[in-house]
Amino acid sequence: MSTIILVRHGENDWVKKNRLAGWIEGVHLNANGRAQAAAAADRLSHLPIKAIYSSPITRCLETAVPIAAPHQLEITPLNELGEVRYGDWEGEKIKTLTKNKLWFVVQFFPSRLCFPNGEALREVQFRAIQTLEKLAQQHPEEMIIVVSHADLIKLVIAHYLGVHIDLFQRLTIAPASLSVITLPENGSVRIGRINDDGPLQPPPAKKPGKK
Numbered sequence: 001m002s003t004i005i006l007v008r009h010g011e012n013d014w015v016k017k018n019r020l021a022g023w024i025e026g027v028h029l030n031a032n033g034r035a036q037a038a039a040a041a042d043r044l045s046h047l048p049i050k051a052i053y054s055s056p057i058t059r060c061l062e063t064a065v066p067i068a069a070p071h072q073l074e075i076t077p078l079n080e081l082g083e084v085r086y087g088d089w090e091g092e093k094i095k096t097l098t099k100n101k102l103w104f105v106v107q108f109f110p111s112r113l114c115f116p117n118g119e120a121l122r123e124v125q126f127r128a129i130q131t132l133e134k135l136a137q138q139h140p141e142e143m144i145i146v147v148s149h150a151d152l153i154k155l156v157i158a159h160y161l162g163v164h165i166d167l168f169q170r171l172t173i174a175p176a177s178l179s180v181i182t183l184p185e186n187g188s189v190r191i192g193r194i195n196d197d198g199p200l201q202p203p204p205a206k207k208p209g210k211k
Contacts, residue, residue, distance in 0.1 A: 024090055
């Protein structure tokens with residue numbers, strides 16, 4: 001059974017200003033975001049983490065660094081864990097985007113949406129799930145961390161809950177929050193936590209002779 005802890009990146013000024021950063025370079029964690037990342041690292045420091053993967057985008061890598069430090073692990077960036085490619089919407093203010101006729105589609109019928117010159121959310125969900133399933137196969141009986149973005153994490157959780165993608169916006173994923181998914185080989189997926197900022201317990205000790 002592979003356990004995957006999904007961590008959203010910490011706060012940045014683009015989040016505070018309600019702007020859509022997407023893949024834009026140079027969006028760093030702000031002071032509060034760095035404190036959030038440090039707090040997440042402290043919560044995860046006692047767990048038997050075997051690997052850390054991250055979106056290659058700066059704000060995720062900056063969140064992953066303090067998390068990786070106590071485990072003395074290298075961070076592996078994967079494009080497949082990256083933010084939604086919002087295309088023409090990148091860099092825009094949310095207030096402006098809410099006036100776009102596609103905003104209603106994003107909120108209520110996202111399965112039908114492809115961002116102008118960007119990705120469809122169903123494509124993002126597919127690449128994210130494929131990647132997590134591959135990581136689970138690479139890390140059987142291990143606990144790993146994936147640092148990514150709110151929309152991607154929501155899409156992943158919706159999939160494993162069996163929730164239609166058109167309802168994924170009902171989920172909330174706060175900066176530096178943790179969500180925990182276990183992926184047993186028999187396919188019996190379990191979601192332990194969603195959008196959580198409380199302490200995490202280590203996995204129970206494996207009983208002798210039990211697989």
